[in-house]
Amino acid sequence: MIEISDLYKSFGDLQVLKGINLQVEKGEVLSVIGASGSGKSTLLYCINGLEPIQKGSIKVDGVEVHAKDTDLNKLRQKLGMVFQQWNSFPHLTVLENVALAPRIVRKLPKRDARDVALKQLEHVGLGDKIESYPGALSGGQQQRLAIARALAMEPEYMLFDEATSALDPELVGEVLDTMRLLAEEGMTMICVTHEMGFARDVSDRVAFFHEGLIEEIGPPKQIFGDARSERTKKFLSKIR
Amino acid sequence: MEQTVQFFSGFNVNDFLFLGEAAGRTLLISFVSIALGTLLGGLFGWALYEGKLFATFALAPVLDVFRSVPLIIQLVLFYNFAPIVGLRLDPFMSGVAVLTIYTAALVANVARGGIEAVGQPMRRAARSLGMTYWQDLRYVVLPIGGRAVFPSWVGVALGVMKDSALVSVLGYVELLKASQILITRTQEPFLILAFAGAFYFALSYPISLYADKLERRWAQ
Numbered sequence: 449m450i451e452i453s454d455l456y457k458s459f460g461d462l463q464v465l466k467g468i469n470l471q472v473e474k475g476e477v478l479s480v481i482g483a484s485g486s487g488k489s490t491l492l493y494c495i496n497g498l499e500p501i502q503k504g505s506i507k508v509d510g511v512e513v514h515a516k517d518t519d520l521n522k523l524r525q526k527l528g529m530v531f532q533q534w535n536s537f538p539h540l541t542v543l544e545n546v547a548l549a550p551r552i553v554r555k556l557p558k559r560d561a562r563d564v565a566l567k568q569l570e571h572v573g574l575g576d577k578i579e580s581y582p583g584a585l586s587g588g589q590q591q592r593l594a595i596a597r598a599l600a601m602e603p604e605y606m607l608f609d610e611a612t613s614a615l616d617p618e619l620v621g622e623v624l625d626t627m628r629l630l631a632e633e634g635m636t637m638i639c640v641t642h643e644m645g646f647a648r649d650v651s652d653r654v655a656f657f658h659e660g661l662i663e664e665i666g667p668p669k670q671i672f673g674d675a676r677s678e679r680t681k682k683f684l685s686k687i688r
Numbered sequence: 689m690e691q692t693v694q695f696f697s698g699f700n701v702n703d704f705l706f707l708g709e710a711a712g713r714t715l716l717i718s719f720v721s722i723a724l725g726t727l728l729g730g731l732f733g734w735a736l737y738e739g740k741l742f743a744t745f746a747l748a749p750v751l752d753v754f755r756s757v758p759l760i761i762q763l764v765l766f767y768n769f770a771p772i773v774g775l776r777l778d779p780f781m782s783g784v785a786v787l788t789i790y791t792a793a794l795v796a797n798v799a800r801g802g803i804e805a806v807g808q809p810m811r812r813a814a815r816s817l818g819m820t821y822w823q824d825l826r827y828v829v830l831p832i833g834g835r836a837v838f839p840s841w842v843g844v845a846l847g848v849m850k851d852s853a854l855v856s857v858l859g860y861v862e863l864l865k866a867s868q869i870l871i872t873r874t875q876e877p878f879l880i881l882a883f884a885g886a887f888y889f890a891l892s893y894p895i896s897l898y899a900d901k902l903e904r905r906w907a908q
Contacts, residue, residue, distance in 0.1 A: 498812050525818040535813035539831045539906070548827060549817040594813070601817055 449473055450495065450605065450638075455504035457487070457494055464490045466660035468504070472638060474604075477631045479647035479668075480640045482657030483683065488640040489532075491657075492607045495638070496520075496527040508605070525553065528598030532610040534590040536582035536597075542569065543578040546597045554601065561600075568596040572626050588619030592626050599630075606630060608639040644687065648672050656680045699874045704883070710866030711887040717862060718849040718891075721784050725791025725848070726841070732792055733799020734825075747796075754793035760854045762786050767858050783855035787848060794844045801840070802833030835906050842899040846892050853888075863887055 450472040457465040464487045472478050480488045493499040495506055497513050497520040506513040511523060537545050546565035550556045556564065569575050572592040582590055591611055598606065608627060612620045624646050631637060631650045641647055647654050648668045655665040656677070664670075664677040675681045732751060735743040754762070767782045777785065806829045814824040856865035867884040871877045 493812075496816055498815065521815075521818050521820050524816055527816070529813075529816040531809060531813055531816075533809050535810045537810075537814075537828060537832070539835060549819065552823055552827060553818040597817065 449507075449509060450636075451505075451507045452491075452495075453505055455491075455494065455506060456502045457490055457499065458502055464660055465494070465501075468660075468662060470655065470662065470665070472605075472636065474636050475634050476653065477635075477637045477639070477651045479651040479654045480638065480657060481642070481644070481647055481654060481671075481683075482663075486657040487660045488657050489609050492529065492609050492638065492640060495607060496524050496529055521553070525601050526604045528601060528603035528606045530591070530594050530598055530606070530608045530611045532613050534587070534594040534614075536585075536590050536593050538582055540581075541578065542574060542580050542582065542585070542593055545582065545593060546600045549597065550600050564600050564602075565596070568599045569593075571599065571629075572596045573622075586619060587615045588622045591615065591619075591623045595623075595626055595630075605636045605638070608637065608641065610640050610642065612641070612643060642687070644672070644684070656683065658683075696873060696875050699870070699876055699879060703870050703874070703880075706870065707863065707866055707880075707883055707887060710861055710863045711891065713860070714849070714852055714862040714888075715891055717780060717783050717787065717855060717860070718845075718852045721787035721791055721852070722845050722848055724784070724788040726795050726845075728788065728792035729795025730799045732796035733801075734803065736796060736800045737803040751793040751796050754789055759786070759790055759851050760857060762790065763854055763857055779855065779858035779860035782858055783852070783860050787852060787855070790851070791844065791848050794848075795841065798837050798840045798844060799833075802837035803829055804833075805836035806833045838899070838903065838906075842895065846895060849892060849895075850888060 450470075452468050452470040455465050455468040456463070466487075468487075468491065480491065482488050490499065494501050495508070495513065497518075501514050508523060508526060512518060513520070513523065537548065540548060543562065543565050546568055547558075547561040550564050551558060551561035554561075566575070566578065569578055572595050574589060574592055574596060577585065577589065582593060585593065595606075595611075611627065612623050615623065620643070624643060627637070627639065627646070628650050639646070639651070651668055653665060654668050654671040656663045656671060656675075656679075658679050664675060664680045666676075670676070671680060672684065675684065732743075732747060735747055736751075763783065763786050766786050767777075767779070770777055770782065770785075810828065810832065811824055814828040815821075819827065852862060853864040855862060856868065859865070861869070863884050867880050870880050874880065
């Protein structure tokens with residue numbers, strides 16, 4: 449379980465998160481929506497410790513992320529993350545991209561790391577591309593590669609930071625399908641997204657962020673059909 | 689009958705071998721200096737990138753000095769002043785010492801550029817997989833950044849190889865010194881300098897070719 453309480457985060461003078469309280473249960477799929485700059489992505493960076501926080505706490509399975517004695521490298525193995533920019537390692541083949549972290553972080557023998565990588569690449573539908581270099585793949589394929597790379601660490605949570613925002617429209621579908629597949633398999637996911645269809649169909653809950661606060665959170669039916677907050681209604685009416 | 693004294697004698701096969709041997713010494717001193725200088729320069733580049741106080745205020749100015757002062761002055765100063773502080777170094781060791789620091793000063797900026805070329809998002813992706821700072825440096829930054837600045841590094845290495853000619857002022861018999869010795873005896877500067885130039889070319893060109901080949905392979 450991920451428990452966030454009274455989280456404050458700022459970059460210099462800019463207050464980005466202003467008191468977030470949120471719990472994500474095992475097996476839950478939470479979509480986070482909201483305007484750019486509302487702090488959605490920053491929340492993900494804070495959850496896996498890539499950004500320090502100013503106040504409050506984030507606990508992952510009871511472990512305080514920002515405590516001094518927390519082994520972040522170990523904690524991050526539980527938290528797979530997929531970024532807007534896929535950041536595949538250009539000097540490694542598709543297979544090596546996925547096998548690298550299992551080999552050096554999980555310390556698996558080479559053969560086992562390869563098996564894990566193969567399994568995850570087939571999982572995301574890239575089983576026939578293992579010898580290619582990322583440069584030869586489309587954006588959608590590279591993003592699926594990034595998902596496989598995160599899954600190869602066998603994380604318990606997956607954090608998606610606008611995983612489809614940098615893709616050409618015709619490539620969005622294949623990545624969303626992969627995310628949908630993971631959700632169906634019971635993966636715990638937090639998805640920062642602008643894909644309202646995905647948020648509505650796949651999530652258990654949707655959180656609407658507004659200026660560093662959770663304006664409204666609830667089941668998709670509530671958010672998309674019967675929003676209580678005027679701001680939520682206004683935001684959704686604008687993007688439809 | 690009047691006797692004539694023969695001061696000069698013509699260029700012969702042995703002289704050619706002598707030049708070849710000297711080319712070997714050019715290669716040796718260059719190889720050792722470039723290897724050590726690259727290691728040291730990589731370390732300096734990392735320190736500059738991390739931008740700790742020491743690097744900004746102590747290392748950067750020192751490297752600037754070594755980059756800016758002509759190599760020949762550095763060589764002469766070092767060779768003549770090292771004994772004063774109790775360092776007894778032969779011309780080879782002095783040459784290696786100066787060339788290494790000179791190479792390191794040049795490579796430091798190349799290396800910093802390489803680390804910068806990798807970019808924060810890529811490094812965060814690596815860290816998000818649970819890699820430690822050092823694993824990220826070793827498995828992500830080094831190969832990606834290294835490839836990005838490889839052409840600049842080759843430029844530095846070839847430059848240092850040619851600049852190693854200046855070690856001749858210390859009396860180390862590398863290609864240029866050997867040529868000077870032969871010119872004094874044979875009085876055939878054109879021929880001998882042409883040979884020496886050809887030797888330098890023969891040393892550099894294969895490296896350029898190999899570097900091109902590597903770059904092409906990486907570009908795939």
